[in-house]
Structures are given as structure tokens and as C-alpha cells.
Amino acid sequence: xxxxxxxxxxxxxxxxxxxxxxxxxxxxxxxxxxxxxxxxxxxxxxxxxxxxxxxxxxxxxxxxxxxxxxxxxxxxxxxxxxxxxxxxxxxxxxxxxxxxxxxxxxxxxxxxxxxxx
Amino acid sequence: xxxxxxxxxxxxxxxxxxxxxxxxxxxxxxxxxxxxxxxxxxxxxxxxxxxxxxxxxxxxxxxxxxxxxxxxxxxxxxxxxxxxxxxxxxxxxxxxxxxxxxxxxxxxxxxxxxxxxxxxxxxxxxxxxxxxxxxxxxxxxx
Numbered sequence: 001x002x003x004x005x006x007x008x009x010x011x012x013x014x015x016x017x018x019x020x021x022x023x024x025x026x027x028x029x030x031x032x033x034x035x036x037x038x039x040x041x042x043x044x045x046x047x048x049x050x051x052x053x054x055x056x057x058x059x060x061x062x063x064x065x066x067x068x069x070x071x072x073x074x075x076x077x078x079x080x081x082x083x084x085x086x087x088x089x090x091x092x093x094x095x096x097x098x099x100x101x102x103x104x105x106x107x108x109x110x111x112x113x114x115x116x117x
Numbered sequence: 118x119x120x121x122x123x124x125x126x127x128x129x130x131x132x133x134x135x136x137x138x139x140x141x142x143x144x145x146x147x148x149x150x151x152x153x154x155x156x157x158x159x160x161x162x163x164x165x166x167x168x169x170x171x172x173x174x175x176x177x178x179x180x181x182x183x184x185x186x187x188x189x190x191x192x193x194x195x196x197x198x199x200x201x202x203x204x205x206x207x208x209x210x211x212x213x214x215x216x217x218x219x220x221x222x223x224x225x226x227x228x229x230x231x232x233x234x235x236x237x238x239x240x241x242x243x244x245x246x247x248x249x250x251x252x253x254x255x256x257x258x259x
Contacts, residue, residue: 009226080225083123087220090150091127094218097139097149098131 005072008052013037014045018054018068025058025067122223129216133209136216137187140207151177158184165197175199194222201227 009015017031032042046066049055053072058065129136139145143156151166162181167174176197182204183191191206203224210217 004229006226006229080123083222083225084125087123087125087222091125091218091220093149094136094139095127095129097145098129098135 003048003051005052005054008049008054008072011045011048013042014049017042017045017049017066021055021066021068022070025065027063027065029063031066122221123225124219124221126217126219128212129218131216132214133187133211133216136209136218137190140190157181158186158190160184179205196228200229203227 009018013035016035020026020031020034028039028043028046031046032039035042046055046057049066050057054069056067056069058067139149141156141158143153146153146156151168153164153166156162156164158181160181160183163179164181165176165178167176178195178197179192181190181192183189183206187209189206189208191204193202194205195202201224203222206219206221206223208219208221210219
């Protein structure tokens with residue numbers, strides 16, 4: 001199974017878990033009691049978050065605490081940045097196309113391909 | 118933590134009808150966007166196009182979800198053989214004869230972050246196609 005930040009945040013329960021531990025480290029029980037799903041299910045989500053590098057589990061005495069690691073999330077914004085670059089280029093191209101179309105005025109297109117799928 | 122949709126806006130010095138045509142006409146789109154397999158502004162219509170680099174290209178699969186003439190066009194956007202699905206929405210606003218375009222791309226977090234996928238698609242692939250080929254084409258034409 002894939003283990004990266006995108007896999008981590010693809011699931012709403014995991015996003016919620018990250019939300020909870022974002023402000024303060026919480027032990028596994030405190031996390032689990034906020035969800036209607038079973039404790040093993042929560043443990044599995046936490047394990048995935050841990051494997052994806054978004055969360056660390058620290059043993060403190062008898063308890064295990066979950067702590068968020070947010071530097072990994074920067075990968076997400078880099079990913080979004082790629083789409084930003086893509087759409088910026090596309091919308092610039094649209095602008096140029098519209099300008100060109102306006103300067104051409106009402107001149108009709110000389111050739112028109114007939115290709116229907 | 119929320120995964121907010123990606124939003125980008127532009128205002129064009131062109132009437133709404135012209136912008137609408139540019140985003141819904143196959144011939145127009147071929148000049149600035151992609152060479153689509155076909156296009157009809159109808160809910161449920163499916164179209165596809167290939168984009169990427171020489172080494173690797175991705176077949177993009179789209180299906181129209183919403184059409185409000187001169188106002189809103191929305192379609193799903195996914196990659197053949199790659200998990201995840203996103204939604205692209207164009208919204209047009211008439212502002213004193215000019216047109217503001219609001220583009221929203223939701224669900225990007227559902228795509229895998231395979232480095233190869235990201236790099237191919239954006240750095241080498243599309244940017245090159247659009248930044249070089251289209252630029253040359255547009256400048257040659259005008």
C-alpha cells in the first residue's frame with residue numbers, strides 16, 4: 001500500500017485525527033473516544049499516519065501519545081503549486097487566445113475540420 | 118486540517134459569450150487548451166485528451182457534470198490508470214463587459230504523489246507543451 005502524505009490525508013477520519021493532535025499531543029484513548037468507530041480501526045488509521053510520516057507515536061510511561069509532524073504537509077502545498085503553475089499557464093494561454101480572437105475581428109476561420117467522435 | 122480546493126481567478130477583456138465559446142468549443146480549445154476527442158456542453162458528455170511528455174503521457178478522462186450557459190461549466194477530471202478523481206469548474210462573471218473567470222480544481226489530494234507522475238505532468242510535460250508550443254502558435258498567428 002502506498003505510504004505518502006496524500007494517502008494520509010485522503011481519508012476523512014485521518015484528517016480529523018490530524019486536526020485533533022495538531023494543537024496538542026494526545027494519547028491513543030483520547031483520540032479513539034472521539035470517534036464512533038472501533039478502537040482497532042482508529043489504531044490502524046494512526047498507524048497509517050505514522051507510516052506516512054505525519055504523526056509520531058511517543059511512549060510516555062504506560063501511555064502512547066500521538067504527536068503531529070507538519071513539515072511533511074508541505075509536500076501537499078508543493079503538489080498544489082504544480083497545479084497552480086499548470087492553470088496559470090493555461091489561463092494565460094486563454095487570455096492570449098481571446099486577445100488574438102478579438103483583434104482578428106469578425107474574420108471567419110478559413111478551414112474547419114469535420115471530425116466528430 | 119482541511120483540504121481546500123484550488124482556486125485561481127483571471128479577468129479578461131472579452132465578453133462572456135466569447136469566453137464561454139473559448140471553453141466549450143472544440144476548435145477554440147485546441148488553440149489554447151487541449152486537443153479534445155470531442156466536446157458538447159451537455160451533462161454526462163465524456164471527453165478525453167492526452168497530455169504529458171515524450172517519455173510518458175497521461176490520458177485524461179473527463180465527464181461533464183454541470184452546464185449553465187455563459188455562467189458555469191464543471192467536469193470531472195481523472196487520469197487513466199491512476200487512482201483518484203478531481204473536479205474542474207469554470208465560472209464566468211460579467212463585469213462591465215469584461216469577464217472574470219474563476220477556476221476551481223477540487224479533489225487534488227485524491228491523486229497519488231508519485232514523483233514521476235507529478236514531474237512528468239507539470240515540469241516537463243504540460244508546461245513545455247503550453248509554454249513553448251502554444252506560445253509559438255499564438256504569436257505566429259497574431
